[in-house]
Amino acid sequence: MHIQYPFKLLLTASLTTALIACGSAGPTAGNPATPNPGAAGNIVIENADLLPYGDRLVFSQIGRPTYSLNDGSGTVLKLGVHDRITVRVKNSGTAVMDITGLNISGPWQLENAPALPVRLSGGESRELQLRFTASGPTTGANCVSYTSKEPTGAEASYQKCTFSGTLSVAAGGANKTVQLAGFWQPFPEGDHEPTLQQIVDLFGYKTILGTTTSRFRPYGEGDPAKPYGEEVISAYWQRADATKPVSVQTLAMFHGRNSNGTLQAQKLYWFNEGDAVAGEQQPDASGNPKPQVARQIMEQTAEGAQMFRPRQRSLDGKYTLAGLADVTFQPAGAFGLRVQDEYSVAALNTQSNRPGATLCNKFATGSLQVRFWPLRDRDNKVVPDTYLVGMDAYCDNYDYNDNVYLITNIKPK
Ligand SMILES: [Ca+2]
Numbered sequence: 001m002h003i004q005y006p007f008k009l010l011l012t013a014s015l016t017t018a019l020i021a022c023g024s025a026g027p028t029a030g031n032p033a034t035p036n037p038g039a040a041g042n043i044v045i046e047n048a049d050l051l052p053y054g055d056r057l058v059f060s061q062i063g064r065p066t067y068s069l070n071d072g073s074g075t076v077l078k079l080g081v082h083d084r085i086t087v088r089v090k091n092s093g094t095a096v097m098d099i100t101g102l103n104i105s106g107p108w109q110l111e112n113a114p115a116l117p118v119r120l121s122g123g124e125s126r127e128l129q130l131r132f133t134a135s136g137p138t139t140g141a142n143c144v145s146y147t148s149k150e151p152t153g154a155e156a157s158y159q160k161c162t163f164s165g166t167l168s169v170a171a172g173g174a175n176k177t178v179q180l181a182g183f184w185q186p187f188p189e190g191d192h193e194p195t196l197q198q199i200v201d202l203f204g205y206k207t208i209l210g211t212t213t214s215r216f217r218p219y220g221e222g223d224p225a226k227p228y229g230e231e232v233i234s235a236y237w238q239r240a241d242a243t244k245p246v247s248v249q250t251l252a253m254f255h256g257r258n259s260n261g262t263l264q265a266q267k268l269y270w271f272n273e274g275d276a277v278a279g280e281q282q283p284d285a286s287g288n289p290k291p292q293v294a295r296q297i298m299e300q301t302a303e304g305a306q307m308f309r310p311r312q313r314s315l316d317g318k319y320t321l322a323g324l325a326d327v328t329f330q331p332a333g334a335f336g337l338r339v340q341d342e343y344s345v346a347a348l349n350t351q352s353n354r355p356g357a358t359l360c361n362k363f364a365t366g367s368l369q370v371r372f373w374p375l376r377d378r379d380n381k382v383v384p385d386t387y388l389v390g391m392d393a394y395c396d397n398y399d400y401n402d403n404v405y406l407i408t409n410i411k412p413k
């Protein structure tokens with residue numbers, strides 16, 4: 001089966017779903033009774049999540065997602081989960097095609113499942129919503145055991161689990177299989193989160209991270225010059241194709257709360273190489289950030305602090321929901337990234353530059369808190385100019401899953 005990457009399509013601002021051509025399955029002998037004037041192979045599956053593939057969906061669920069959380073102004077925010085994803089089954093042909101089967105394996109179910117058959121005329125489509133129903137270490141789960149002091153304060157044993165399954169769509173005399181992957185954690189944050197390796201595995205990628213543990217290095221220990229696995233260490237990056245923008249898509253966020261217990265929105269900035277100066281994060285004399293230095297291009301929702309494919313809010317001061325936390329930008333030359341309070345430039349990740357990062361003062365040369373690995377797709381092929389980027393906040397636990405992005409059209413400076 002040929003799978004086309006959605007990246008080029010993602011650059012179309014109006015696109016809400018990536019068209020993923022699932023290739024031609026060819027005619028089959030199945031469903032001879034189906035009134036199937038549409039040629040086999042006319043099924044196209046679109047994934048509203050865009051990533052990782054048109055025919056692979058990645059869900060996440062938390063056993064007890066709610067803490068007593070607010071946004072600092074008294075508004076209670078409920079921690080979100082990513083347990084629902086919409087797919088669109090499209091008849092890409094011109095003749096009528098019937099959807100005759102929608103079969104699921106694994107802990108998923110269709111919401112408001114349609115009565116079959118569903119008849120689609122040429123070009124018509126039907127949206128289906130899948131819900132991840134895993135509720136713990138149940139049959140079919142692939143679980144790991146660990147101990148944590150959260151949330152009770154006393155060390156206890158827990159399990160976190162990954163699940164896999166399929167949605168099989170029979171239509172037009174052919175079958176298309178959609179891969180389903182899900183992560184279930186009992187509580188938010190800490191060791192309950194998926195490791196970066198688990199995130200990569202769930203998305204189906206083959207990138208070699210260099211460690212499968214939840215911690216990339218011991219607590220409070222810095223080694224900013226050491227690459228992990230296939231990591232490419234570069235403080236600054238540039239566009240690989242200067243005629244196209246840089247594309248950022250948020251794969252996952254698994255970060256904690258503010259010290260006062262409030263959920264924390266995550267902000268993404270870029271800055272020109274020449275503008276990177278220590279102390280840049282400090283506000284100007286009026287208390288405002290310095291937008292002329294670091295350009296904020298995205299604010300990922302606070303509610304998405306522990307999920308795959310979080311949403312973003314608008315940057316117009318109204319903070320309305322603005323879809324997937326994906327964005328593009330067009331730097332003229334070499335640029336660095338700032339993810340919330342961490343820079344791609346290790347030397348800027350110092351305590352003096354970030355008063356809250358008490359551990360960062362241990363490292364005279366700063367700490368590498370934003371890491372880049374080249375993307376290997378599920379066929380183990382390196383995707384050109386495309387990187388998985390993991391960020392760890394505050395030189396703390398080095399899990400690099402606090403914000404995870406897929407960034408395309410970049411190369412190291
Ligand atoms: Ca972290």
Ligand SMILES: [Ca+2]
Binds near residue numbers: 190193256
């Ligand atoms: Ca984390």
